[in-house]
Amino acid sequence: xxxxxxxxxxxxxxxxxxxxxxxxxxxxxxxxxxxxxxxxxxxxxxxxxxxxxxxxxxxxxxxxxxxxxxxxxxxxxxxxxxxxxxxxxxxxxxxxxxxxxxxxxxxxxxxxxxxxxxxxxxxxxxxxxxxxxxxxxxxxxxxxxxxxxxxxxxxxxxxxxxxxxxxxxxxxxxxxxxxxxxxxxxxxxxxxxxxxxxxxxxxxxxxxxxxxxxxxxxxxxxxxxxxxxxx
Numbered sequence: 001x002x003x004x005x006x007x008x009x010x011x012x013x014x015x016x017x018x019x020x021x022x023x024x025x026x027x028x029x030x031x032x033x034x035x036x037x038x039x040x041x042x043x044x045x046x047x048x049x050x051x052x053x054x055x056x057x058x059x060x061x062x063x064x065x066x067x068x069x070x071x072x073x074x075x076x077x078x079x080x081x082x083x084x085x086x087x088x089x090x091x092x093x094x095x096x097x098x099x100x101x102x103x104x105x106x107x108x109x110x111x112x113x114x115x116x117x118x119x120x121x122x123x124x125x126x127x128x129x130x131x132x133x134x135x136x137x138x139x140x141x142x143x144x145x146x147x148x149x150x151x152x153x154x155x156x157x158x159x160x161x162x163x164x165x166x167x168x169x170x171x172x173x174x175x176x177x178x179x180x181x182x183x184x185x186x187x188x189x190x191x192x193x194x195x196x197x198x199x200x201x202x203x204x205x206x207x208x209x210x211x212x213x214x215x216x217x218x219x220x221x222x223x224x225x226x227x228x229x230x231x
Contacts, residue, residue, distance in 0.1 A: 080201030146171030
């Protein structure tokens with residue numbers, strides 16, 4: 001089966017409303033991940049909850065691409081604020097992504113370099129980012145293009161936050177986006193990553209996150225649904 005768009009989120013709140021919007025809904029489980037397919041606004045869509053972290057995200061993205069061959073792969077969800085001026089519910093649309101925990105610098109490589117393909121930053125699909133920015137404005141959401149740093153760590157200290165800003169000039173952080181971007185890149189699949197801010201990625205993050213997860217997830221979901229409509 002070939003779909004127009006593939007959607008991946010790490011957690012139930014990030015994808016449940018998109019799954020609920022599917023017409024002619026079908027579901028198939030592969031490698032323990034449920035892939036939901038159907039139509040939204042005339043577009044054929046596949047949606048999956050991958051689980052938290054880069055490995056689950058990469059597994060899901062590879063299955064999504066090989067099984068459903070989407071013309072665009074979208075990772076939607078929530079993340080922590082790194083750049084100044086971001087508040088809960090604001091949107092960061094990735095123009096590029098990196099993996100902040102990929103580090104072979106002790107042998108002379110720059111931090112974040114992905115060996116083999118020799119890349120640090122993975123660039124999102126330009127058309128998708130333009131649609132997302134325009135849609136955010138229409139929805140009344142505060143949104144910006146920015147760099148997203150991915151890693152297998154929940155960023156919850158000022159020291160870690162400052163390090164990601166200093167090393168990568170990142171605007172937001174999370175745990176799946178660049179893993180999905182890397183899989184999309186090696187398969188030649190256009191991709192986009194959307195993050196709504198759920199926490200401040202510092203000493204207050206563990207208190208912010210449970211409180212604002214639902215608000216942030218709703219904003220990222222609404223923006224993703226708008227992208228599906230306009231793609």
